[in-house]
Amino acid sequence: MPFTELNSVCVDFPVFTSRSRGLVNTLFMYTKQEQRRVEKAGMFGYTVHALRDINVSLGPGDRIGLIGRNGAGKTTLLRVMSGVYEPSSGTVRIEGRISSLTDIMLGMDPDANGYENIVLRGIVLGLSRKEAASLIPDVADFSGLGQYLDLPVSTYSTGMMLRLAFAVSTAVVPEILLMDEMIGAGDAHFVEKAQSRINKVIENVSILVIASHNEEIIKRFCTRGILLDEGRIKHMGSVDECMALHKEGSSHP
């Protein structure tokens, strides 16, 4: 059974300046004079507390909307939930096949043709080569790209490329789906088709977490909300409660 369990998770980011980025500079930091100079400028050893004391436990059927201002920690939290960021302290336990649909074009190669890109994108999504190749008929049919699939993707229009990426990315239903803003694809008459396809994926995943600034999207897909503020969970509860608190917070900054 898929679950996501975060226990008193904190995430601290080192902030690098161009000085602390280099080995030579870092070694020379140990000379006292240099250290004093940099300390004075407040440039070294900066950390940002991106998430603080996060406790979340999600199970099958959970539909979570992440709400919060820019910089509140939504993307960071999604990355912790996908296992990308191993927290500075606290523990994370996740069971289930995760799919993060933040960059749906990830792994695609403009020089390769449409078919090769379907396989590439499938493998990047975690499929075996055979499984990825088996997506071809469905993706070809849905994207409506037809003979264009024989051409290098670099010859496609932006809309066509997006359609292909969208079609592959939504061809498999994961157990845990993480999204940073809603994904969509292309031109006007494709929007509806894309909508129903992504809806079907969302209905079938076990756990959904979506971060969005779009109230309508959160209300449509989510049953619970998590309101983040400066890296802390300010409120966890119904979507309406979170939205109300969020609006209140924004009007009195």
Place this chain on the structure above:
Amino acid sequence: MIQTNARSQLHLLLKDLAGAFQGWEFWVYLGWNDIAKQYRRSFIGPIWITLNTALFIVAFGLVGAQLFKIAVRDYLSYFCIGHILFGFFSALLNEGCLTYINATAFLKQTAYPKTAFVLRVLWKNLILLGHNFLVILGVLVWAGKIGNVAWVDFAAALLVALISGALAVAILGALAARFRDIPMMVQSIMQIAFFLTPVIWKADQLTERAKFLVVWNPLAAYLDILRRPLLGESAPPESWYMALGAMAAQAGLFIALYLAARRRIVYWL
């Protein structure tokens, strides 16, 4: 199942390695696609580089044989093997620095095993070495030395070189993600190392005082254990000790570095 901090760092490192090998299709396909890119751009793809290498080797081989007063057959095969193998080391270490930097988009979206990207770099460079190996075979056939090749010794040496190479890529990749001047340093070091390692010249041409250049140079040791079997000689035990010792040292460094910093790599990208 993902468990961060809930298990020991050693457990997580072993899981990372196991994940990379289980998911071999991921790095095999991506590494292959890196090469396929070159084939798509031009019909003969990376063979352009092979031809380029061959041309340079023949030209310099003829001059070098004159300079060092060695029979063309002998010098050309010696230089050809050395140049191609050193090129492999050099490309591997330079690209190794970019292992994680170039995988930023991947690593920030999905919890891939880190070491899968190490294997991708190794695999891609191994395919390129395979292309260039055609030149070595060609030269050995021309020089009439192909019958003398000690293939078993060569295979053993290649295995040691590949394991060491993977460890070096893993170490450099992680360090360069944190310290962004490391790729530049490695590039300069490898440029100098080309002249300090017996590629153009032979170790026995050195005076006693300069012998340390070969004795304390791990690159010279890897080169020696790989090159000699191809020339039908057997490598001295000292070269093997040095190569195996360097491999063990790298393994120690890899384990220490990854236990301490594996989980931080993504934060540095």
